[in-house]
Amino acid sequence: MVKLKATYSMKKYVIILVVFLAMCAMAGPAAVHAQDDNSSSAEVDGQAVALKGTIVEVGGMMVQVRHGADQPWLAAKKGMELTQGAEFRTGPRCYVKFVIEPNQLVVLDRLGTIKILEAVRYADMNKVKTDLGMKYGRTRYDVEAAGTEHESTIYSPNATLAVRGTDAQIEDEGGRPVRITSYHGEILATLSGFKAVAMGKKIKTSIDQSRPVPADHALGETSLNAHTAFAGDTQAEQELVEQMPNMGGYDPVMLDALADALDVTIDDTFGGTVAPENSLFVLASWEGGTPMVTDVDLNLHEPEGFNLTAYSPVSPNGGIHNGNVISGMTGSGIESALYALDFPEGSYNIRLDLTTTTSQAVGFFQVVINNIPVYTSLPIVLNMFAPSHSENVDIYKPQQNVVANQSTGFQMMVDVLPTQE
Amino acid sequence: MHLKQSAKTGLILAAMTLCLGACNNAQVALPLTEQLAGNSPEMQLDFWHTLATRPVTSNDEAFHGLILYVNGQDNSTDYAGRVEWMNSQNMLPQDFDRPSNESVHHGTLAVAITRLLDIKGGLIMRLFGPTPRYATRELRYMKIMPRVSPHQTLSGMEFVGLIARIEDYQRITHVVDSDSLRDQENSTDTPAQEENKSTDESMGRIPQAAQTTN
Numbered sequence: 001m002v003k004l005k006a007t008y009s010m011k012k013y014v015i016i017l018v019v020f021l022a023m024c025a026m027a028g029p030a031a032v033h034a035q036d037d038n039s040s041s042a043e044v045d046g047q048a049v050a051l052k053g054t055i056v057e058v059g060g061m062m063v064q065v066r067h068g069a070d071q072p073w074l075a076a077k078k079g080m081e082l083t084q085g086a087e088f089r090t091g092p093r094c095y096v097k098f099v100i101e102p103n104q105l106v107v108l109d110r111l112g113t114i115k116i117l118e119a120v121r122y123a124d125m126n127k128v129k130t131d132l133g134m135k136y137g138r139t140r141y142d143v144e145a146a147g148t149e150h151e152s153t154i155y156s157p158n159a160t161l162a163v164r165g166t167d168a169q170i171e172d173e174g175g176r177p178v179r180i181t182s183y184h185g186e187i188l189a190t191l192s193g194f195k196a197v198a199m200g201k202k203i204k205t206s207i208d209q210s211r212p213v214p215a216d217h218a219l220g221e222t223s224l225n226a227h228t229a230f231a232g233d234t235q236a237e238q239e240l241v242e243q244m245p246n247m248g249g250y251d252p253v254m255l256d257a258l259a260d261a262l263d264v265t266i267d268d269t270f271g272g273t274v275a276p277e278n279s280l281f282v283l284a285s286w287e288g289g290t291p292m293v294t295d296v297d298l299n300l301h302e303p304e305g306f307n308l309t310a311y312s313p314v315s316p317n318g319g320i321h322n323g324n325v326i327s328g329m330t331g332s333g334i335e336s337a338l339y340a341l342d343f344p345e346g347s348y349n350i351r352l353d354l355t356t357t358t359s360q361a362v363g364f365f366q367v368v369i370n371n372i373p374v375y376t377s378l379p380i381v382l383n384m385f386a387p388s389h390s391e392n393v394d395i396y397k398p399q400q401n402v403v404a405n406q407s408t409g410f411q412m413m414v415d416v417l418p419t420q421e
Numbered sequence: 422m423h424l425k426q427s428a429k430t431g432l433i434l435a436a437m438t439l440c441l442g443a444c445n446n447a448q449v450a451l452p453l454t455e456q457l458a459g460n461s462p463e464m465q466l467d468f469w470h471t472l473a474t475r476p477v478t479s480n481d482e483a484f485h486g487l488i489l490y491v492n493g494q495d496n497s498t499d500y501a502g503r504v505e506w507m508n509s510q511n512m513l514p515q516d517f518d519r520p521s522n523e524s525v526h527h528g529t530l531a532v533a534i535t536r537l538l539d540i541k542g543g544l545i546m547r548l549f550g551p552t553p554r555y556a557t558r559e560l561r562y563m564k565i566m567p568r569v570s571p572h573q574t575l576s577g578m579e580f581v582g583l584i585a586r587i588e589d590y591q592r593i594t595h596v597v598d599s600d601s602l603r604d605q606e607n608s609t610d611t612p613a614q615e616e617n618k619s620t621d622e623s624m625g626r627i628p629q630a631a632q633t634t635n
Contacts, residue, residue, distance in 0.1 A: 062462045073463065091466050092490050092588055111469060111585045136473060136578060138585075173585055174473070174578030175567050 048120040051128070053082030053100040060110075062091025087115040090137070100130055104152065105142040111173075112137015117155075127151060140169040158209070162188035166200065177209035278397045279370055280319075280343035284352055286363030286382070287332035294327040294359040296352055296382060298335040299390075303346025308337050317344045327361070345397055351390035354382035367393055447524040447574060449479035454521075458485060460494040475577035480529070481521035483580060487512070487533055490584055512536045514553055528553025528571025530583065531560050538565075538590060565590060 117131040156172035166185020182200025211217040284298035310324035360383035367375040457468040500521035512533035560566040
């Protein structure tokens with residue numbers, strides 16, 4: 001009897017447990033549905049609350065919105081409420097403005113699409129996070145960060161615009177470089193293929209894929225180029241104009257001088273005037289002579305037989321000797337010969353003569369073709385026992401090869417010069 | 422000997438055939454105008470945003486897009502009708518006779534755009550009218566077109582971008598031969614002054630041709 005009573009009591013507990021579990025199972029889905037129905041402002045996960053959006057202005061007849069990828073497109077109307085996943089598209093001469101609470105204004109301009117990927121508020125951190133995806137088009141985003149931290153990002157196929165309380169715009173359309181502009185406030189802009197750039201604050205700044213640094217972009221937009229678009233300036237030439245505004249443009253001779261002075265190469269520049277293609281410069285220099293006395297002469301015996309000296313200073317082949325020079329106050333001096341436009345090829349006999357045998361000097365000579373030294377002699381000691389020194393040097397015109405610059409694709413001629421052995 | 426010669430001739434013919442094939446313009450197998458040529462706003466939006474996903478724009482699609490942009494609707498039922506309408510507006514090169522499904526050239530579009538925007542151009546354009554070559558150069562100069570040749574074709578996305586660019590141009594009072602354009606030649610985008618106006622106006626006010634739907 002006692003045993004029977006115990007069994008009955010257990011049965012009662014089991015029934016109560018089963019009923020309780022069934023009630024729980026029924027109550028569960030109802031709670032989930034309630035959450036779905038109220039998703040615009042409901043808790044998404046632990047602390048994140050989804051934000052509501054509202055269309056505040058529609059410009060033009062061709063603006064559509066859909067509330068999910070599987071939903072139909074509807075004509076956008078002022079006052080329509082938006083949730084995460086809402087997507088817009090606009091036609092020509094149309095735009096749409098919508099607000100995501102609390103104070104984020106987004107404007108999608110003509111012929112673009114944008115989607116609200118995520119819009120949530122973290123109540124405990126007083127932070128709002130908004131992610132928008134723009135396939136193409138132009139979108140402006142404006143938010144006043146008053147008391148709330150904003151972490152807003154617009155993604156496009158070629159760029160990412162991260163905003164923390166500012167007014168900024170991203171433009172990603174076919175046939176032109178992506179452009180990001182900050183009207184005021186600081187943004188973090190990332191162009192595809194470049195590092196992220198923090199830009200903006202109090203003034204308007206822009207970057208695009210061709211000028212990924214704000215300062216470069218501003219310089220490009222404010223520099224004046226006296227050449228018109230039809231002048232056919234290369235990109236490098238245009239950049240030179242921007243970077244040397246005080247020189248009023250550029251000139252091939254000036255570029256040459258700069259390249260020499262700074263020991264740099266300026267690629268992809270083509271002059272408006274003809275630059276010498278085959279110039280030969282022979283320089284003779286000495287030092288250690290008696291000031292104002294020691295005289296060293298440079299003599300150049302051409303392959304064709306003419307002897308170019310200070311006393312026969314003009315060659316029929318275009319060479320010019322700079323004339324006789326004696327040592328200056330420091331005991332040093334320079335004589336030179338220049339073939340500016342062309343020179344005969346072959347074996348040159350280059351001779352240094354010490355004409356004042358009462359003194360001595362140490363000199364050398366150098367052969368320069370197209371501004372590039374191709375031969376330099378060893379130090380030459382000239383004195384009364386060895387007043388002359390001569391060497392035969394084979395001098396030929398450079399071979400020019402057409403090569404393409406890897407970065408720009410421009411083709412240019414490059415001198416291939418014989419090297420000193 | 423004969424065999425060798427035949428083989429050589431065969432190779433040359435094969436190479437020529439390959440070259441001819443390579444020189445052909447791209448063709449669009451199924452132009453959007455077959456399914457999305459309607460005039461309703463929904464159909465037009467479908468057309469623009471489907472076109473943006475296509476790798477190539479055909480003549481028919483480009484002309485339909487241009488007519489939609491200019492008129493707001495395209496009442497032509499076929500490609501011949503579109504060509505006729507474009508010709509009536511002097512928006513095509515004089516000797517234009519390309520098929521509907523062939524990829525459209527920048528030069529062809531450039532002629533239409535210079536007519537649409539009433540761009541007079543330089544001396545050559547004024548003397549001989551907008552030929553594809555000079556119309557393209559003019560639009561490049563005005564930064565409406567990127568650095569392209571008149572024979573280059575364009576993708577759907579590029580065509581949509583070009584239409585957007587035309588709209589930007591139309592939104593502002595644009596002095597064609599202004600120094601400000603030359604000053605901005607180094608920039609790859611719209612001149613700063615105009616770009617400011619364009620974006621500010623587009624964000625702040627309704628374009629003239631548009632109506633507000635509330």
